[in-house]
Amino acid sequence: MTSVLSEHRPGSTSGPRTSFSTRSPAADKLVRKLRDRHPLSAAEEVALNTLLAAKAGPISGRTVLLDRGMQPSGIHVLLDGWACRYTMLVDGRRRIVAFYLPGDVCDFDVFLLAGMDQTIAAITPARVAVVDAPMLAGLAIDHPPLTQALWWESLTAAAIQRAWTLNVGQRSAKQRIAHLLCELYLRMDRVGLVQDGSCALPLTQFHLGDACALTSIHTNRALQELRRDGLLSLEARRLTIHDWPALVDLAAFDPAYLQLSKEPGTSGDSAALG
């Protein structure tokens, strides 16, 4: 399995999987993720996709989806586009604690009625489905596997949050940026948005810095080093990985927390790769 690591550049596997999902091209990404770790019946997939599609609407960039103290209208599911969750500090600094990518559920905490303590806002123009909690709960009751799949999804989000805590606290600037980019790249791959070793990355250096607890200035210098090392390029809102193993090594990136593997032991991915 050691060789798998070097061979396995994420993105190269997305071809076969993509052909599998043609039911609903836009709303499909969440289902795709869920099914990846948890089998769903066709009926369940259709039910969820239908619900999402019915509730979907376009929003422009920088739209605030959910503000501090606001009583939420429902759970926000990103169908397309990027969003983030952040806190504004008294001195005007912004700290981003999460990025949301296509197919992500932004606010499981709607179930915590006590109100948000942070803000969620779109980064790019996006399509968002706003599902009120009772409706989703109803769907979950009708389809128990969906309940479990969504529960997993929220636990994965928690695992990502732990990884961020680690990342911000432990690593050098260069490593932090590298680690974040590794994570985003794999998460984009998981929903089929990586092609030929590159994916969209609509973040400014301010976003990256606010997420890694760095100033945009220092972020800039760290990025330059990563480029100079030949590990990646990041231009025109597009990230391209040139040397995945080296990047992973530098970042001390262990993808285990993303829960990507199909099934422990089956290693379906590497088989498909061989």
Added chain:
Amino acid sequence: MTSVLSEHRPGSTSGPRTSFSTRSPAADKLVRKLRDRHPLSAAEEVALNTLLAAKAGPISGRTVLLDRGMQPSGIHVLLDGWACRYTMLVDGRRRIVAFYLPGDVCDFDVFLLAGMDQTIAAITPARVAVVDAPMLAGLAIDHPPLTQALWWESLTAAAIQRAWTLNVGQRSAKQRIAHLLCELYLRMDRVGLVQDGSCALPLTQFHLGDACALTSIHTNRALQELRRDGLLSLEARRLTIHDWPALVDLAAFDPAYLQLSKEPGTSGDSAALG
């Protein structure tokens, strides 16, 4: 440090609540927390407490509950004592990403079968209930309110994790320590372990430093400042808050994320205090 203290100090409310729970003194803390935000029937409380009590066992300090890569035997619920979740880095440094207090569920991620990416270990001698997932699932199916209560509990854990990400990334050393101590103090209060403005805090300065992304040396200096300012004292494994409002102010601590308030708007706590 006197008048303000008596008005607003958490812990002064624990008296009345404590009288409420005498069913099972040791296993009771999780139930106490759950019921605080979510009504449970007596039958449900008894069922959960009975299950926990049946599976409970003592462990000594520094016992590893769950190790990286290990297939978990079940969900660990701390009945008494402290534990933490950490990652060891290649250079020997340790990064703590979570503390677990009496009444906490350590590893909801057992449901993520792909194996742990971190280590969970006791800090003090403790009593731990190890509940295998199917059994807990069965209990949850029989008692839907328990499902929701546990789901909330895991979402609260995720909110705490976001607060840690923020804390580590944004604040000065002094503020980080202060913020962490505020959080731990309130969490101890939530399970009735605060008396007269003080609670057990069995952490070394290494623990605090590893959790705040600081060296123990710098942690020491930050703590000295907090003591010198008259905000708190921390000695003999015991934390005493002398000036809660000032500490909260210094730390920019907003307890909203802990989801403590009974019901938004009722402010039952402060009314009881006045």
Added chain:
DNA sequence: CGACCGATTGAGGCATGTCAAAAACGGTGG
């Protein structure tokens, strides 16, 4: 064309890390 936003560069300062070592503490055995 002017205004604005994002990326980039440079110089200097400060908070925190690193290294080294001495106290204080707490338990254990003689």
Added chain:
DNA sequence: CCACCGTTTTTGACATGCCTCAATCGGTCG
């Protein structure tokens, strides 16, 4: 009761990674 030992806390001197402030440059859009 004391001597011993490992752990934890504390102190000091020095190094450095990242922040701050200030400015330029290049796109993009009205």
